[in-house]
Amino acid sequence: QLQLQESGPGLVNPSETLSLTCTVSGGSISGTTYYWGWIRQPPGKGLEWIGSFYYSGTTYYNPSLKSRVTISVDTSKNQFSLKLSSVTAADTAVYYCARPSRTLRAQDAFDIWGQGTMVTVSS
């Protein structure tokens, strides 16, 4: 059974870079034709798609965050990572890694989610 697990610091200083990792178990990132993505949810608010990537290197980012986001993969560890630079309090949110339900689609209905990790931006 495929499972996703986010990890990373729960507190980040303003203007610094937020870094999170998603570990995939029960399946291989590079052994399938699925994209893998990040979605976030500020406290008490709705969901926002951050971006998705394919293990070969193709990435798609939300234009609202594109200048600050990098998603990368470490296939040897079966992990993918999110980096968000120049963070402010507005980036405080629960960050989820998730997988679209259909192959070869960067944006789709997301059927597998990690449990989420809360990141607070504060000094």
Next chain:
Amino acid sequence: EIVLTQSPGTLSLSPGERATLSCRASQSVSNYLAWYQQKPGQAPRLLIYGASSRATGIPDRFSGSGSGTDFTLTISRLEPEDFAVYYCQQYVGSPCSFGQGTKLEIK
């Protein structure tokens, strides 16, 4: 970006009643519309994709309908575990986007 507007913001019903939740898109999304359920402290769970197809393991009391700009999620007979927040999502346009949510609470 396509904007999704969900209504009502809060819906107060009793177990056993029928729930009807609405999602309206700012432009046509064809049938590229999904519904999610989210309980406190949990990740969203996919209920419906393609506007009307139930995801794996979702009870048949959940049904989705609509196309174009107007969509409905119906829960035929509410169970205690159905009280949660529900989100719609469109994935025809980039970036994909989510509605602001409808909170389904016990009356």
